[in-house]
Amino acid sequence: xxxxxxxxxxxxxxxxxxxxxxxxxxxxxxxxxxxxxxxxxxxxxxxxxxxxxxxxxxxxxxxxxxxxxxxxxxxxxxxxxxxxxxxxxxxxxxxxxxxxxxxxxxxxxxxxxxxxxxxxxxxxxxxxxxxxxxxxxxxxxxxxxxxxxxxxxxxxxxxxxxxxxxxxxxxxxxxxxxxxxxxxxxxxxxxxxxxxxxxxxxxxxxxxxxxxxxxxxxxxxxxxxxxxxxxxxxxxxxxxxxxxxxxxxxxxxxxxxxxxxxxxxxxxxxxxxxxxxxxxxxxxxxxxxxxxxxxxxxxxxxxxxxxxxxxxxxxxxxxxxxxxxxxxxxxxxxxxxxxxxxxxxxxxxxxxxxxxxxxxxxxxxxxxxxxxxxxxxxxxxxxxxxxxxxxxxxxxxxxxxxxxxxxxxxxxxxxxxxxxxxxxxxxxxxxxxxxxxxxxxxxxxxxxxxxxxxxxxxxxxxxxxxxxxxxxxxxxxxxxxxx
Amino acid sequence: xxxxxxxxxxxxxxxxxxxxxxxxxxxxxxxxxxxxxxxxxxxxxxxxxxxxxxxxxxxxxxxxxxxxxxxxxxxxxxxxxxxxxxxxxxxxxxxxxxxxxxxxxxxxxxxxxxxxxxxxxxxxxxxxxxxxxxxxxxxxxxxxxxxxxxxxxxxxxxxxxxxxxxxxxxxxxxxxxxxxxxxxxxxxxxxxxxxxxxxxxxxxxxxxxxxxxxxxxxxxxxxxxxxxxxxxxxxxxxxxxxxxxxxxxxxxxxxxxxxxxxxxxxxxxxxxxxxxxxxxxxxxxxxxxxxxxxxxxxxxxxxxxxxxxxxxxxxxxxxxxxxxxxxxxxxxxxxxxxxxxxxxxxxxxxxxxxxxxxxxxxxxxxxxxxxxxxxxxxxxxxxxxxxxxxxxxxxxxxxxxxxxxxxxxxxxxxxxxxxxxxxxxxxxxxxxxxxxxxxxxxxxxxxxxxxxxxxxxxxxxxxxxxxxxxxxxxxxxxxxxxx
Numbered sequence: 005x006x007x008x009x010x011x012x013x014x015x016x017x018x019x020x021x022x023x024x025x026x027x028x029x030x031x032x033x034x035x036x037x038x039x040x041x042x043x044x045x046x047x048x049x050x051x052x053x054x055x056x057x058x059x060x061x062x063x064x065x066x067x068x069x070x071x072x073x074x075x076x077x078x079x080x081x082x083x084x085x086x087x088x089x090x091x092x093x094x095x096x097x098x099x100x101x102x103x104x105x106x107x108x109x110x111x112x113x114x115x116x117x118x119x120x121x122x123x124x125x126x127x128x129x130x131x132x133x134x135x136x137x138x139x140x141x142x143x144x145x146x147x148x149x150x151x152x153x154x155x156x157x158x159x160x161x162x163x164x165x166x167x168x169x170x171x172x173x174x175x176x177x178x179x180x181x182x183x184x185x186x187x188x189x190x191x192x193x194x195x196x197x198x199x200x201x202x203x204x205x206x207x208x209x210x211x212x213x214x215x216x217x218x219x220x221x222x223x224x225x226x227x228x229x230x231x232x233x234x235x236x237x238x239x240x241x242x243x244x245x246x247x248x249x250x251x252x253x254x255x256x257x258x259x260x261x262x263x264x265x266x267x268x269x270x271x272x273x274x275x276x277x278x279x280x281x282x283x284x285x286x287x288x289x290x291x292x293x294x295x296x297x298x299x300x301x302x303x304x305x306x307x308x309x310x311x312x313x314x315x316x317x318x319x320x321x322x323x324x325x326x327x328x329x330x331x332x333x334x335x336x337x338x339x340x341x342x343x344x345x346x347x348x349x350x351x352x353x354x355x356x357x358x359x360x361x362x363x364x365x366x367x368x369x370x371x372x373x374x375x376x377x378x379x380x381x382x383x384x385x386x387x388x389x390x391x392x393x394x395x396x397x398x399x400x401x402x403x404x405x406x407x408x409x410x411x412x413x414x415x416x417x418x419x420x421x422x423x424x425x426x427x428x429x430x431x432x433x434x435x436x437x438x439x440x441x442x443x444x445x446x447x448x449x450x451x452x453x454x455x456x457x458x459x460x461x462x463x464x465x466x467x468x469x470x471x472x473x474x475x476x477x478x479x480x481x482x483x484x485x486x487x
Numbered sequence: 488x489x490x491x492x493x494x495x496x497x498x499x500x501x502x503x504x505x506x507x508x509x510x511x512x513x514x515x516x517x518x519x520x521x522x523x524x525x526x527x528x529x530x531x532x533x534x535x536x537x538x539x540x541x542x543x544x545x546x547x548x549x550x551x552x553x554x555x556x557x558x559x560x561x562x563x564x565x566x567x568x569x570x571x572x573x574x575x576x577x578x579x580x581x582x583x584x585x586x587x588x589x590x591x592x593x594x595x596x597x598x599x600x601x602x603x604x605x606x607x608x609x610x611x612x613x614x615x616x617x618x619x620x621x622x623x624x625x626x627x628x629x630x631x632x633x634x635x636x637x638x639x640x641x642x643x644x645x646x647x648x649x650x651x652x653x654x655x656x657x658x659x660x661x662x663x664x665x666x667x668x669x670x671x672x673x674x675x676x677x678x679x680x681x682x683x684x685x686x687x688x689x690x691x692x693x694x695x696x697x698x699x700x701x702x703x704x705x706x707x708x709x710x711x712x713x714x715x716x717x718x719x720x721x722x723x724x725x726x727x728x729x730x731x732x733x734x735x736x737x738x739x740x741x742x743x744x745x746x747x748x749x750x751x752x753x754x755x756x757x758x759x760x761x762x763x764x765x766x767x768x769x770x771x772x773x774x775x776x777x778x779x780x781x782x783x784x785x786x787x788x789x790x791x792x793x794x795x796x797x798x799x800x801x802x803x804x805x806x807x808x809x810x811x812x813x814x815x816x817x818x819x820x821x822x823x824x825x826x827x828x829x830x831x832x833x834x835x836x837x838x839x840x841x842x843x844x845x846x847x848x849x850x851x852x853x854x855x856x857x858x859x860x861x862x863x864x865x866x867x868x869x870x871x872x873x874x875x876x877x878x879x880x881x882x883x884x885x886x887x888x889x890x891x892x893x894x895x896x897x898x899x900x901x902x903x904x905x906x907x908x909x910x911x912x913x914x915x916x917x918x919x920x921x922x923x924x925x926x927x928x929x930x931x932x933x934x935x936x937x938x939x940x941x942x943x944x945x946x947x948x949x950x951x952x953x954x955x956x957x958x959x960x961x962x963x964x965x966x967x968x969x970x
């Protein structure tokens with residue numbers, strides 16, 4: 005960026021005229037290089053993907069370069085190249101979806117095309133093109149219309165396209181080509197070679213799994229909501245702390261922008277879920293992983309982000325001098341914000357580590373308790389007791405009210421992720437500390453005191469090696485062992 | 488639907504066994520027919536589009552059917568079929584974008600491919616495939632990486648794809664084909680024939696303009712927001728009216744759901760705007776119509792929809808027995824809601840009719856005045872004067888506060904649409920009534936009393952034909968004439 009700006013300075017300087025053009029050109033080149041570097045660094049898998057496409061194309065070119073292969077397939081080798089170019093997608097799921105669609109559609113349309121061609125030859129010299137024309141028109145029209153069906157559009161759009169293409173090619177070119185069966189055979193095998201090359205390279209070299217990406221996206225989005233709520237708690241209710249914390253949180257304001265990308269994640273989520281549906285078992289995900297559940301969670305996350313958007317209007321509207329009432333509701337409001345942030349963080353962590361979210365429920369309960377505390381403050385403090393201007397307390401009331409909505413939303417998100425956890429058999433959490441505790445338990449130097457069947461919470465007392473009485477109830481510090 | 492349910496009843500009846508299968512099949516067929524009918528009726532242009540694709544394919548098939556054409560192009564005729572299938576999009580902009588991308592990419596890649604082939608022949612028998620392989624790898628890799636650049640992805644993604652395809656095909660198949668120039672010429676001309684067929688049919692038969700669709704979408708979305716605010720005003724503040732109005736509004740609750748589609752319109756808007764960029768002048772839209780401005784408006788509309796989403800939580804939380812304070816703030820709140828609804832309706836109407844939105848500003852001002860009225864009620868009614876429970880008034884305070892945010896949002900939307908109106912030279916409003924008034928003005932039986940230079944507002948007095956003194960100040964009823 006420094007180079008960029010220095011170049012701009014030069015070009016606006018006295019140099020001018022003809023000399024300015026190469027400078028501008030240089031600046032443009034530098035800008036492109038910087039941009040390219042950034043795109044590559046943002047996701048290095050993009051570089052790998054590009055090289056994979058290059059490799060696949062080079063490999064299928066051997067159908068032309070090697071004499072024995074060329075003798076076998078002839079010009080049909082170009083269908084392998086064509087297949088690689090149009091079928092190789094960024095994610096494994098995308099590539100698989102296109103390959104399977106292309107394969108089946110070619111097979112079906114090829115067979116139908118040959119049948120249509122055979123039928124047409126029965127109509128004699130003059131009737132053949134007429135009947136072929138009618139058949140192509142009817143099939144192309146109905147197939148194109150089918151692409152408007154949402155279910156077909158979502159998964160088989162490419163297949164229908166290839167179906168129209170292959171049927172037309174086979175039926176129409178069959179009118180002029182005599183050895184249509186041999187032609188169809190050659191094309192199908194080269195298409196299969198191209199598709200197989202793509203699948204093998206896509207899966208074996210640095211695979212990009214749509215499922216894994218969707219999974220990470222879900223966790224990241226929920227984390228962004230958590231970051232906002234954490235930051236908001238500090239930002240809106242910071243007047244009670246020292247001034248330093250306000251200044252610090254202003255530097256961190258980029259946290260308050262993260263939720264915006266959650267609002268726009270719908271399209272990405274849906275396409276990833278569609279691609280993930282095609283993917284075989286990979287990593288921790290089985291073939292029938294409940295991808296749809298991520299979409300449900302996504303809808304709820306966006307709803308929550310919407311409430312957060314409403315909240316942002318009030319970030320700068322806290323009173324300069326907090327009133328008595330304001331001080332009273334401050335504590336539960338901060339608690340609501342922080343506890344809901346913790347709940348979301350636990351949920352995001354649970355998704356990330358594929359563990360059962362156990363602490364989220366507790367945090368939701370805590371935030372609900374804070375909400376009730378806020379409500380009871382409202383109930384008990386009859387307005388006669390409040391000495392302030394209503395206008396001053398309105399922002400705080402609105403913020404608290406929206407926070408309560410956010411808590412309801414988070415409860416739904418929590419339910420949805422619990423459902424996801426059950427459907428995909430997430431294991432129970434086993435953090436290193438907890439494993440250490442488990443080892444201690446195993447060696448008999450800690451004694452379990454309480455087992456909660458639902459979450460396999462094991463509250464423990466940790467005894468010192470000398471077995472003195474200064475035991476620490478780990479439960480209070482949230483250090484329960486998840487089995 | 489009736490047929491469907493009766494079939495379901497039958498299949499769950501005692502029939503069972505083998506007979507149940509045809510029944511289920513029949514029910515499935517009926518379901519598909521109903522679905523097909525619905526998709527066709529929702530947008531009849533879909534049927535037209537399907538027929539257009541069928542027609543285009545049948546037309547390019549003549550390259551095979553007609554002997555003279557087949558003698559000219561031979562097997563290259565299949566490129567025309569291929570082009571039609573992959574290039575024919577639903578909107579004119581989509582088709583044009585793909586055709587232009589395909590044309591230029593083929594030309595450029597074809598030339599580069601021939602050059603690469605020539606270069607490779609210089610390396611001798613053994614060196615040729617090696618150099619070709621290296622060139623294909625480098626070009627495919629860099630081009631694939633270029634597809635990750637957002638600007639290229641948005642407009643030239645298809646072009647880059649075709650570039651890789653054509654370069655590989657020409658360079659690699661050039662290794663085996665001697666008359667490469669003739670081959671390239673044949674392919675290019677058939678691709679041009681296919682593309683030209685698509686463009687002509689797409690534009691001349693029932694054209695679907697992406698620009699027009701984007702324009703309509705913008706208007707519809709703003710109208711949906713307006714409908715919500717209108718309905719919300721009735722719904723939330725209806726206790727003061729008679730009970731009948733509450734029941735009626737409950738039947739109309741689907742109005743309260745419309746805003747949800749606004750939240751999800753981003754992807755559609757962006758793709759339409761991209762396609763619209765390629766479209767020539769059509770209807771009231773010039774070639775350089777400011778399509779980007781629709782995206783800006785869309786962002787603001789979604790922001791507004793987000794606030795509305797926050798508002799929906801309070802629809803059912805109005806108190807059963809309205810308190811004194813509640814009654815006080817009722818009037819300005821209803822006014823805020825209704826005036827902002829009117830402002831949005833005027834803005835939507837302005838987009839629809841391509842007229843300058845003049846009344847919107849007045850309605851925004853009115854709603855702001857109502858907001859100020861609400862604020863002054865808050866200021867003046869010291870809380871000591873309020874005899875109620877705070878908890879009871881919190882929903883109303885929150886709703887009013889969110890409504891104020893919505894008004895700010897609508898002001899931004901209004902500014903954005905004013906900008907759009909200026910950039911695309913919308914004409915000033917001329918509704919039939921206003922034209923009538925203009926005629927009356929022309930015939931001298933109405934007398935202008937006030938001209939507002941900004942909006943060309945002409946407040947008028949309408950005199951009866953007998954010129955008596957019972958003149959009506961049309962301004963009060965919003966019947967100003969827009970020139």
